[in-house]
Amino acid sequence: MRVSSGAPNNANDDLKALIRTIPDFPKPGIMFRDITTLLLDAHGLAQSVERMAAAASGRVDLVAGIEARGFLFAAALALPLKAGVLLIRKDGKLPGATIAEDYALEYGTDRIAMHADACTPGANVLLIDDLIATGGTARAAVRLLRKAGAIVTQAQFLVDLPDLGGADALRADGIDVTSLVAFAGH
Numbered sequence: 001m002r003v004s005s006g007a008p009n010n011a012n013d014d015l016k017a018l019i020r021t022i023p024d025f026p027k028p029g030i031m032f033r034d035i036t037t038l039l040l041d042a043h044g045l046a047q048s049v050e051r052m053a054a055a056a057s058g059r060v061d062l063v064a065g066i067e068a069r070g071f072l073f074a075a076a077l078a079l080p081l082k083a084g085v086l087l088i089r090k091d092g093k094l095p096g097a098t099i100a101e102d103y104a105l106e107y108g109t110d111r112i113a114m115h116a117d118a119c120t121p122g123a124n125v126l127l128i129d130d131l132i133a134t135g136g137t138a139r140a141a142v143r144l145l146r147k148a149g150a151i152v153t154q155a156q157f158l159v160d161l162p163d164l165g166g167a168d169a170l171r172a173d174g175i176d177v178t179s180l181v182a183f184a185g186h
Contacts, residue, residue, distance in 0.1 A: 012051070016181040018044040019159065031185050033159050035069065035130050048180060049073065052128075052156050053080040055178045061123040062086045062150070066112070066141055067093070069130035073158065077128060086118050086125065088141050099147060103140035112140055114148065121149025131159040132179065133186065135166025142173055154178070161186055 018038040025032040038044045052073065064086040065074025071087065078085045091100050091111035100113040119125065125145050132138055138155060145152045153176055160167050160179035164186055167177040
């Protein structure tokens with residue numbers, strides 16, 4: 001179930017219908033795509049995981065989930081893929097030795113981290129998050145994983161906001177990006 005940015009995919013309209021849109025959150029002009037309504041639907045959640053697992057290619061050693069909603073999908077996908085789960089968190093949230101990566105925000109910077117020993121060099125890692133918008137966090141996660149020696153060639157998202165360019169930015173970094181649904185706008 002590959003959805004390229006902005007391409008309609010009638011096969012996943014059932015999932016798209018389960019995602020609530022909240023206008024003007026967190027600020028005026030933003031159309032917030034709330035996946036909690038999909039998570040409440042057992043069939044919708046199961047179908048999301050099944051379709052994402054089917055879209056994974058090749059051997060996957062670890063599924064890396066970006067905090068926090070990415071953790072839900074990473075854990076669920078790791079089971080059918082027979083892979084482990086690697087947590088990518090905001091800096092300062094993990095105990096023990098970590099490695100980190102900075103990335104730009106609209107105003108300032110942020111930092112994500114992972115355990116220094118979470119990934120052996122050469123591990124095939126699938127990056128997962130619930131939504132891709134501008135791609136800043138996902139691109140930083142790819143850099144972080146690669147810094148640890150991971151082979152990262154694919155990333156999956158439940159939702160893509162193609163107008164914001166994040167999926168295209170990841171593709172420019174050599175990542176095969178898939179999503180189940182896309183919403184126009186931001």
